[in-house]
Amino acid sequence: MLRTLADMMNQDKRFAFGxxxxxxxxxxxxxxxxxxxxxxxxNVVPRDRPPSTQHLLGTTSTGQDVSWQATWAIRNTLLMSLxxxxxxxxxxxxxxxxxGYSGGTLDRILMTLTDSFVILxxxxxxxxVASILxxxxxxxxxxxxxxxxxxxxxxxxxxxxxxxxxxREFTYTAILSGMSTPRIIFREYLPFIFPLITAxxxxxxLWAIGMEVTLAVLGLVSLxxxxxxxxxxxxxxxxxxxxxxxxxxxTPVVICIFIFIALYMLSLSINEIxxxxxxxxxxxx
Numbered sequence: 001m002l003r004t005l006a007d008m009m010n011q012d013k014r015f016a017f018g019x020x021x022x023x024x025x026x027x028x029x030x031x032x033x034x035x036x037x038x039x040x041x042x043n044v045v046p047r048d049r050p051p052s053t054q055h056l057l058g059t060t061s062t063g064q065d066v067s068w069q070a071t072w073a074i075r076n077t078l079l080m081s082l083x084x085x086x087x088x089x090x091x092x093x094x095x096x097x098x099x100g101y102s103g104g105t106l107d108r109i110l111m112t113l114t115d116s117f118v119i120l121x122x123x124x125x126x127x128x129v130a131s132i133l134x135x136x137x138x139x140x141x142x143x144x145x146x147x148x149x150x151x152x153x154x155x156x157x158x159x160x161x162x163x164x165x166x167x168r169e170f171t172y173t174a175i176l177s178g179m180s181t182p183r184i185i186f187r188e189y190l191p192f193i194f195p196l197i198t199a200x201x202x203x204x205x206l207w208a209i210g211m212e213v214t215l216a217v218l219g220l221v222s223l224x225x226x227x228x229x230x231x232x233x234x235x236x237x238x239x240x241x242x243x244x245x246x247x248x249x250x251t252p253v254v255i256c257i258f259i260f261i262a263l264y265m266l267s268l269s270i271n272e273i274x275x276x277x278x279x280x281x282x283x284x285x
Contacts, residue, residue, distance in 0.1 A: 039072040077227045082143070162193065228259075
């Protein structure tokens with residue numbers, strides 16, 4: 001496995017960049033376990049200090065160390081996006097596979113439900129729901145909430161892939177051999193749509209992080225929980241830009257940019273690596 005990973009990093013610079021950035025971010029998130037400060041407490045360090053040897057990324061107007069707070073923010077943001085991705089993948093895979101394979105009435109019902117979520121203006125709805133559930137929107141709850149709204153487009157993509165697989169000869173062979181529908185769907189079809197699932201998973205994490213930052217900047221999540229969004233919220237509300245405290249606002253913004261670029265690069269790279277059609281194209285060049 002390590003050899004395969006090394007080969008992928010050597011062959012694709014995009015994968016190497018994205019994987020390296022995410023590995024560094026995961027390591028920083030792990031460092032939060034050794035933080036000397038509780039991220040929810042204020043005035044634990046001197047306020048408004050610029051970056052120094054004692055405080056690598058300076059301190060905030062609330063008396064928090066930006067570097068240690070960033071480790072907690074990375075950890076919570078990645079955890080939230082992972083929960084959102086996993087919960088939305090379950091919905092997208094089950095609905096997409098069932099709708100694509102079964103057809104008929106069940107397909108129409110599931111696609112009507114899916115289209116309803118596709119056409120919904122998600123941001124206004126999430127703002128409304130978040131404003132109602134603000135006090136209970138922990139990292140886990142926010143991830144589940146975003147996952148419940150982030151599956152529809154991917155379910156349609158999976159369904160379209162299954163529709164083409166349903167017409168292939170191995171499907172008829174499996175049916176004639178007496179293979180059950182769940183076994184055909186999850187054993188025969190799932191390997192074919194795995195590249196699509198993986199690529200859309202990265203995109204879904206990007207979307208979840210963007211939504212979390214948006215809701216946090218608007219003050220619609222639990223602001224006591226350290227995330228990249230809440231770091232930006234407190235920096236903006238404390239007028240860090242006007243006060244010249246560039247390290248406070250720049251730290252979460254730069255981290256967000258690196259996460260977005262890394263996940264996008266991984267999405268492109270993994271899609272090309274796992275897609276058999278693209279592998280054939282590279283071999284014929």
